[in-house]
Amino acid sequence: DAGVIQSPRHEVTEMGQEVTLRCKPISGHNSLFWYRQTMMRGLELLIYFNNNVPIDDSGMPEDRFSAKMPNASFSTLKIQPSEPRDSAVYFCASSLKGATEAFFGQGTRLTVV
Amino acid sequence: KQEVTQIPAALSVPEGENLVLNCSFTDSAIYNLQWFRQDPGKGLTSLLLIQSSQREQTSGRLNASLDKSSGRSTLYIAASQPGDSATYLCAVTVDKIIFGKGTRLHILP
Numbered sequence: 001d002a003g004v005i006q007s008p009r010h011e012v013t014e015m016g017q018e019v020t021l022r023c024k025p026i027s028g029h030n031s032l033f034w035y036r037q038t039m040m041r042g043l044e045l046l047i048y049f050n051n052n053v054p055i056d057d058s059g060m061p062e063d064r065f066s067a068k069m070p071n072a073s074f075s076t077l078k079i080q081p082s083e084p085r086d087s088a089v090y091f092c093a094s095s096l097k098g099a100t101e102a103f104f105g106q107g108t109r110l111t112v113v
Numbered sequence: 114k115q116e117v118t119q120i121p122a123a124l125s126v127p128e129g130e131n132l133v134l135n136c137s138f139t140d141s142a143i144y145n146l147q148w149f150r151q152d153p154g155k156g157l158t159s160l161l162l163i164q165s166s167q168r169e170q171t172s173g174r175l176n177a178s179l180d181k182s183s184g185r186s187t188l189y190i191a192a193s194q195p196g197d198s199a200t201y202l203c204a205v206t207v208d209k210i211i212f213g214k215g216t217r218l219h220i221l222p
Contacts, residue, residue: 033209033210035212045210091156091157093210095210100162102204
């Protein structure tokens, strides 16, 4: 398996634009996590899914953020409208639910100017 | 609410020394604990996974221990090398995975 695949790797956008980040989890994994990493706050969990169903979205900072998982092999994180303070590295991770190892993608570095 | 703390936040040691990184968590009801490594500008690489029923795991020069009752884990690195320089992150899995803020390790040649 190629691991967790995120796209794009880098995204530069203007304030107010819509941004969509994509994630393909490892085949067979049934839990998917979206994280945001900044120097100030470290790794923050935004939302996680089990079996394509959102379980906990309490980490989503505002209504401008939304996430979907239409099937077991694809998830998106959307920011609309984007703001400069959204600039961060966004990671996606997947695992088998419960006591198994989590694997991370390489991340998407988002810059909002 | 589960919180994960890592001490120290940064550490510099001479090459060849053995070292210990610490991780503590507030709620012992975890599925597992995982140690990750992150190089600057890169993603997270899993180093060791300790299940809640286990006490330790070893991989090469790395040894991780888990004491659930006290809410503590340590990552022991033997005979440190400059290539070990990175940020080391501890994470516990409840239903979700919760991270500490990491320890930035610098091995001095």
